[in-house]
Amino acid sequence: MTQPDPDAFQVVADPSRRAILQLLSKNNSLAENFDMSRPAVSKHIKILYSAGFISIKDIGRERHCTLKQDGFKELQDWISYFDKFWAGKLKKLETLLNQKTKK
Numbered sequence: 001m002t003q004p005d006p007d008a009f010q011v012v013a014d015p016s017r018r019a020i021l022q023l024l025s026k027n028n029s030l031a032e033n034f035d036m037s038r039p040a041v042s043k044h045i046k047i048l049y050s051a052g053f054i055s056i057k058d059i060g061r062e063r064h065c066t067l068k069q070d071g072f073k074e075l076q077d078w079i080s081y082f083d084k085f086w087a088g089k090l091k092k093l094e095t096l097l098n099q100k101t102k103k
Helices: 008-013 015-025 038-050 070-102
Strands: 054-059 062-067
Touching: 008 015, 008 070, 015 038, 015 062, 038 054, 038 062
Parallel strands: none
Antiparallel strands: 054 062
16 A cells, blocks of 8 residues: 655654755755764655655665755745735835825
8 A cells, every 4th residue: 555645844844854855955965964873864765765855775784865946846835925925015015005195
């Protein structure tokens, strides 16, 4: 039985996974930066991988993770919607204020 793809917002809701993403953006090693077991870090990495936030390349005994844009797209699309929403609201307010100052 296949599991559905995790929701991007559920993935980044976890503080440890957000910290992993931030560390990867700085090309830092992961395991030594967390006060948790390697299996726990591995679980978070699997979730980030399955959601498209990271790619994993096995090099010898190590697994090298890099950020991928795919997982962030859902987040960006959602944020962009509200950016446009608020820009529209602010434009209407600007128009209203300009009309009031002309009177």
